[in-house]
Amino acid sequence: MEHNSSVHSNRRDRAAGSTSARANSRSGRSAEVPDGFMLPLANSSELAVELRIRIARGDWIEGEKLPSVRRMSEETGLHRLTVYKAYNRLKDEGLIESREKSGYYLTVPRRPAETGFGSVQRFRSPEQSDPESSGTESLEVPQPALLGELHSVECRYQFSQALIDPLLLPNSYLSEEAKHVFDLYPRVLGTYAPLQGDEELLNVLRRYMSETCGFVPEGQELLVTSGGQEAIHLTCEALVRPGDAVLIEQPSYSIAIEMFKHRNARLVPVDIHPDGYRMDEIEALMRRHRPVLFYLNPTFHNPTGWCVPAEQRKRLADLAETYNCILVEDDAFRDVYFDAPPPPPVYSYDTAGNTIYIRSFSKYVFPGLRIGCLAARADLMRRLLTAKARSTGGTPLLNQKVFAHQFQSERSRRHLHKLRTALQLRKEAMEKALEGSGWTWHSPQGGLNLWIKLPEGISPQRLLADALGSGSGEETISFVPGSFFDPEGRPDPHIRLSFSMLNERRIAEGVALLRAHAEKQGF
Structure with a gap:
């Protein structure tokens, strides 16, 4: 239902890039990038983005010297002048400072109102900070x-x-359920969970998906994660290499955007509308860019709340098979509907195994437990399990047990x-x-x-x-x-x-x- 006036979508021309290295991304191995390693970059803007990410991540502490222009040039393969321009961008933003004959240093915060990430000042528009400003908005911090x-x-x-407002959650009930889990499993804190997840919880999730999603993950096709965000991270680690084209909705989940950028993916925006996608546009983008994956949130989309109709979901599964594109379906809000349940997931229409289905229960079923899962066919699951083993090695067993007992209850x-x-x-x-x-x-x-x-x-x-x-x-x-x-x-x-x-x-x-x-x- 539309309120006040029609909300239009902005169609934009997308620039095409090189696709020569895309086919290698389907070989089954991901590029493992250790912290601090600089992926291939093309210009000073891309280097500035990467440096902002590393600053936000805490790679340097306040007052610490950054690599010299010469050293950064050697690490990235960029010209020294390009590095110099990137450093000056960060200097203009107040993130770093230059010291004569010494180099560049991460800025030491003064008062919170003046510098640093912990400041409301960061949210001020240029026209508020500078009376002479033209008023053009800019958000330069990651x-x-x-x-x-x-x-x-x-x-x-x-x-x-x-x-969810914590007052809307049955907190006393969860507390009693947690105590009950300790009675049932007194050694629950004394052991790790299996990599793929606790079998009791996996069975609960299979029954749930059979009842609400129209499919049942078979055998080893289900993986428990620490929330939906970890599931997206595992997908990035397992599938995306530097330079890969990734289709992503416009607008889209901000954390997912940054995860793909951190892998140096080439993001190709896809407009989403109140009535879904323009399927001819998606097919043209798949044909043109040969993306390794399409990250989508078709059910009560974040941030818009829109829902993609069933016929488009079927068509997406067909296009993914035709163009060998993996669909990463993020379905965090499926159970939060007001009238009729939403259409079945895209995953339920996929007969070729090109979809990874991500579910998060953190939004509305006890956020503190951070339980999510993903479903994928065997060939994709092997790559995701490898990424999981390299990251957390498994989701905490106590959280899984408490969630399993609560989630399958009539009270839930x-x-x-x-x-x-x-x-x-x-x-x-x-x-x-x-x-x-x-x-x-x-x-x-x-x-x-x-x-x-x-x-x-x-x-x-x-x-x-x-x-x-x-x-x-x-x-x-x-x-x-x-x-x-x-x-x-x-x-x-x-x-x-x-x-x-x-x-x-x-x-x-x-x-x-x-x-x-x-x-x-x-x-």
Whole structure:
């Protein structure tokens, strides 16, 4: 259902790159990249992105000297002038400083309001920081660093986190269930879980998928992960090599975007619309770029909440087989629907084994347990298991046991039914609070978010900075600007408001305050 006005999609011309090395990515082995190793780069912009990632990851501490221009040139194969330009970009951003006849150093933070990643100042738009600025928006710090920082800012009205309000979860019941697990398995903390997952939980998940997804993973086709994020990481490690083309929705999950960028994949955006994809566009992109995979979130898509219809899911499975493209289907919100259940997963239509199906239960079934899983056919699963063995070696057994006993219970089914009702009421409260604002959105039938287009003239970045204020106080508000979800990091007129963390009264209060901030920009 569309609210206020139609929400258009922006079609953009995509530049084609070389595909000469793509076929090698299907050989079955992934390129293992140790921390600190620099993947092949093409220019100063790409090097600057890689350096920002390493800074955010903590490869250098404050005040530590970075590799010299000569050494970085040798490590990357780039010209010294290219390295110099990348370093100067970071210097202009305040991330590093140059010392005469000494080199470049990671900047030592002064006061939080002046420098450092822990600052609300990072969210200010250029026109707020510099009166002479032209007003063009720019987010130069890596998006995950900013997003994590945004989530950590203390706010009275938290619209940035797509998480369930802990008050909606049966916490006392989970506590009793955990105690019961210790009684049943007194040695549960004294052993590791099998690499592929605890057999009891695997059987629970097979029954669940048979009942709700229309397929049953056979034999060794199911792997337990520490949430959906680890499943995406394993897919990157197992399948993506530097230079591989990867199709990804526009907009898309920001963490997935950065994971693929960190593997130096060549991202090819695919527009998603309220009614799904343009299938002719996807086929043309597959034919042109020969991507190693397509990362998609077709069910109550993050951040938009849109749902791809069944006929397009069938067509996607056919295209994946035709063009030898692996579909990585991220299905984190399947159970969070408000009326009718969503269509079956793309995986259920795939007869050729070209789909990896990722499920996360962290959003709505006890986030602290961090339980997820992925399903894949045997040839893909072997590569994913190798990546799992190299990373965590297995998901904690205690978490698996507690989840298995809770998830299969009748109490869990009743909880999920009540949760859907509570979330629908919160969504409706947010939509009611937005009436008459001139902001536009399509009402989702599931998920945790509204994807809202702001009127022309309102800067999402400036609105966020105004709403955050000093980062403390009774009227601070957080949300996520649309640029966080753009695979190419471009400015976007949308914002994501999550309705899952606050009750109806506080949602109404927070939206009213946010609208007041927007009115100060002239609308």
